[in-house]
Amino acid sequence: MPRRHDPERRQRIIDAAIRVVGSKGIAGLSHRSVAAEADVPLGSTTYHFRTLDELMVAALRQTNEGFAKMIASSGGLEDPRADLATELAGWIGEWLSGDRTGVELECELYLAALRRPALRPVAAEWAEGVAELLSLRTDPVTARALVAVVDGICLQVLLTGAPYDEEYARELLGRVLAGATG
Amino acid sequence: MPRRHDPERRQRIIDAAIRVVGSKGIAGLSHRSVAAEADVPLGSTTYHFRTLDELMVAALRQTNEGFAKMIASSGGLEDPRADLATELAGWIGEWLSGDRTGVELECELYLAALRRPALRPVAAEWAEGVAELLSLRTDPVTARALVAVVDGICLQVLLTGAPYDEEYARELLGRVLAGATG
DNA sequence: AGATGTTGTGTACGCTCGTACACATGGGTT
DNA sequence: AACCCATGTGTACGAGCGTACACAACATCT
Secondary structure, eight states, rough: OOOOOOOTTTHHHHHHHHHHHHHHHHHGGOOHHHHHHHOOHHHHHHHHHHSHHHHHHHHHHHHHHHHHHHHHHHHHGGOOOOHHHHHHHHHHHHHHSSSHHHHHHHHHHHHHHHHHHGGGGHHHHHHHHHHHHHTSHHHHHHHHHHHHHHHHHHHHHHHHHOOOOOHHHHHHHEEEHHHHHO | OOOOOOOTOOOOOOOOHHHHHHHHHHGOHHHHHHHHHHHHOOHHHHHHHHSSHHHHHHHHHHHHHHHHHHHHHHHHHOTTTSSSSHHHHHHHHHHSSOOHHHHHHHHHHHHHHTTOGGGGHHHHHHHHHHHHHHHHHHHHHHHHHHHHHHHHHHHHHHHHHHOOOOOHHHHHHHHHHHTOOO
């Protein structure tokens, strides 16, 4: 791998893109806005990322780890005696109450993936990644279902602006888990 | 109500906007693109809808009736003996297998509400409308939960491009309903 | 009939955008 | 040392955008 003048340039651009999407949304993402945010010339962003799709994929992939990393860091999945519904509801609360950027960015990804096929694999990766984590504690079908429910809950919270009701989430997730085979 | 030269002009613009969003996505929605689609001058679209948000609200509101209307027309909610999970899963399948434009448009506008506060009330209306319909057959909390699950399922299907698994949806919805109080 | 204000239209301005492309720079190879 | 090419930069072009605004058309009221 060639390391020329500024080996961090590409990374700086990705980081800047994440900040731009976080503050202005995907609609506000452009080669120019990212260049300004990263304090690099326009040509630099177009050189490293020929299309905006490429840049978005790189940025979203980098943020995708957020939720999974939070789960992993809390280490809750390793204790098989803890109640999974309670844990999951807690993680959602943590995710939603912390830096909103991550959540909104995640949702932006979903939105964009509807229309941009290039982003769909990234969105699918996220869902599969979480589902895989959850598979450690339940059967695969239930894991997939939990991901769908988590998506639905987050969407409702973000859309209605209502505060997150952790007890409600725990109850709902518990119902889904109650039907698990394993 | 004043009825001047072309009383249907406003409606024609809304219909055109829906077609534009359906074919090019929200990103492709502009006063000009709508004007071209509706075959009216640019000034006409800016006159009737001063901002794009206004136009989107009108379009979203008009399409919002789609799902609710389908449920109402099938009349399934009136038979208290039918299995709600099976019925719901069937309606989702109907919605997803029919003209995809409607579904994608619904989801796109739904997700767009995340970044555009103007759209949030309309999105909330849709969720509440469906929840109210479902309240005829279950308790309000479960109804709200079902809406969240339906959202999650639709999102997964649209994002992964995987075919809709009606049996899976029935099972998942059934689990949620199994915990209903009434 | 004439005044008046809402409805509808055409045009032009200034901005941002993606893209292209010629040019600079410096490590790698010979 | 000489050369080559991946890397990086600056500038300019054409297209599309929201917006503004002067003007046309017509219903309504006096």
